[in-house]
Amino acid sequence: MTTISGGCQCGAVRYRVETELENPHLCHCRMCQKAAGNYFMPLASAPRGKVAITRGEPGWFRSSGIVRRGFCRDCGTPLFFDPVGEADIAVTLGSLDDPSRCKPVSEDSVESRVHFLAAWADTRQKVTEDDFSAAEIEAIRAGNRQHPDRDTDVWPMEGNRG
Template identity: 55%
Template sequence: METTRQTGGCQCGAVRYLARGELGYPHICHCRMCQKAAGNYFLPLAAAKRDHFELTRGEPKWFHSSDLVRRGFCGDCGTPLFYDIPEADFINIALGSLDEPDAVRPLMQSNTDRKMSWFHALDSLPVEPEPETPDRENAIAATNHQHPDNDTKSWPLGEI
């Protein structure tokens, strides 16, 4: 039987990680601390057992958002990566930092008293009628500095 394996990391590639096994309690947290840490309206998280988790490149910086919790992020690009309770046997991974974020579907929501009151109306918002122009898409692709959604031996590519 193949073990589930999730890889991920920050936008610039300075911090990468590997989690083996199923991720537990995939959920969306709406608390104000998670909103601030993510710079967004919520933060999707799931737990990896600490003994099945490893950093494969670099080290995150840590911010103690409370006396009980620290949050790991890339010190170079600022990507939020982890919600960590140091004495727990697990570490929470920010699901958007996974190489395949669609592979882990949140099953719960927490702290919904801070959930945006207008979320129910998102599907009724108009959709932009025109996608990016090919010229703009090509210009972005040609100058993309974002780490790809897979492990690399070195980063940026070509560096040793």
């Protein structure tokens, strides 16, 4: 059986999907841009009954008459795109514990794509180790308050209380 897990940045909300995700895509609509605080929102769907919240309770914002969006009330991470009354619910691909497992197959609402996005292919790809010294990277790791990309038995984790 396939199990995919994910959650918010701080770990207050965790979820599990008991099937493969369907229709992984990048949505460029303005509503998704605003909800993500980014140029697009990466999403994939699963049947509602295959998605379970395993820790905490997400907050919900009714972004339109037909959609509500789930997020962590503590850290603000966008987690769910819920088309009310539909059979499926979508999760944000960036909230997966392993976001690389779900490669987008399409881009949606391309009429709203920001005009310079196509230029990304020609931009420099920055590697963290090239931009920071070993001491700076260690300082970032030592002060990291982000929940690890896995379920934990205890929450909040020691040293992760804000």
